[in-house]
Amino acid sequence: DTAVSQTPKYLVTQMGNDKSIKCEQNLGHDTMYWYKQDSKKFLKIMFSYNNKELIINETVPNRFSPKSPDKAHLNLHINSLELGDSAVYFCASSQPGLDREERQETQYFGPGTRLLVL
């Protein structure tokens, strides 16, 4: 019963190719995210969608385009892959709501997609 799943788990491709990573969550959450974790293990937000609408778009190249066909799915398409795109990409989801101190909700992460661009 995987809550947040991603495919593929590993992706090895050549520079210049276009590739997609898929993410699905079965938690009924309204908000989904894409994060990038680079070789130095630094985890950084890329995009956030709430109910299929883009709400956060950090400074990422236009080559990265998220698509949310429905609130359970958030896919990431990458055009013209570059060497520097090699990283682990994590999808996450959360359910907006207020906890006892009216704070940010917990985010649940997928297992990650390890992208290697050669």
Place this chain on the structure above:
Amino acid sequence: RKEVEQDPGPFNVPEGATVAFNCTYSNSASQSFFWYRQDCRKEPKLLMSVYSSGNEDGRFTAQLNRASQYISLLIRDSKLSDSATYLCVVSPLRYSTLTFGKGTMLLVSP
């Protein structure tokens, strides 16, 4: 100054030891604070939220000091299975991004 700073470690401790991690954050508007745990080649998982009054979950205790913009995590009676990277995470608002520290690596040895 980095948004969230942590000592990368590694912290090498024997089983049964008590170990403490610290984290400082730069955005005084931060409202939400968490500790996540990330095992090698795995995804981050929530370890515990950090509330203003501090909170405890079994062997784990988290404290928040808003005046000093400082968060701590104390692990008592360390187990081998506690070996992981511990990520300090802050966020200013709902729907806002989580800002992760680079993590502190803990290695618990027999």
